[in-house]
Amino acid sequence: MIEIQVSEQDNVSLLEVSGRVDSMNAHELGQALMGAINGGKMRLVLDLSSVDYMSSAGLREIVSALKKLRHGAGDLRIAQPSHRVLEVLEMAGLDSIFQIYPSRIEALASF
Numbered sequence: 001m002i003e004i005q006v007s008e009q010d011n012v013s014l015l016e017v018s019g020r021v022d023s024m025n026a027h028e029l030g031q032a033l034m035g036a037i038n039g040g041k042m043r044l045v046l047d048l049s050s051v052d053y054m055s056s057a058g059l060r061e062i063v064s065a066l067k068k069l070r071h072g073a074g075d076l077r078i079a080q081p082s083h084r085v086l087e088v089l090e091m092a093g094l095d096s097i098f099q100i101y102p103s104r105i106e107a108l109a110s111f
Helices: 026-038 056-071 083-091 104-109
Strands: 002-009 012-021 043-054 075-079 099-101
Touching: 002 026, 012 026, 012 104, 026 043, 026 056, 043 056, 043 083, 043 104, 056 075, 075 104, 099 104
Parallel strands: 012 043, 043 075, 075 099
Antiparallel strands: 002 012
């Protein structure tokens, strides 16, 4: 089960995700990301500090959102991923594609 809180901070959409992102609920993450993008938000920060597991389905949703954003001159930054999520991002080679920040404040300020 995952929970997603969406808020606005200085023209940046902040999505705080908590729980396990797996094949059963990754679509919820995708819907939240695409909802923000389709609502005209082009600068997103994804706070993954409270995510204790991220499956490949979750990674696909994040990559899909990044592609859509970059196609429209936007971007998605990742803030403070948990240790396990950071390992998954690194193993998938996504740490070279995403800008990953150690804190939410730094990720928000990077725009």
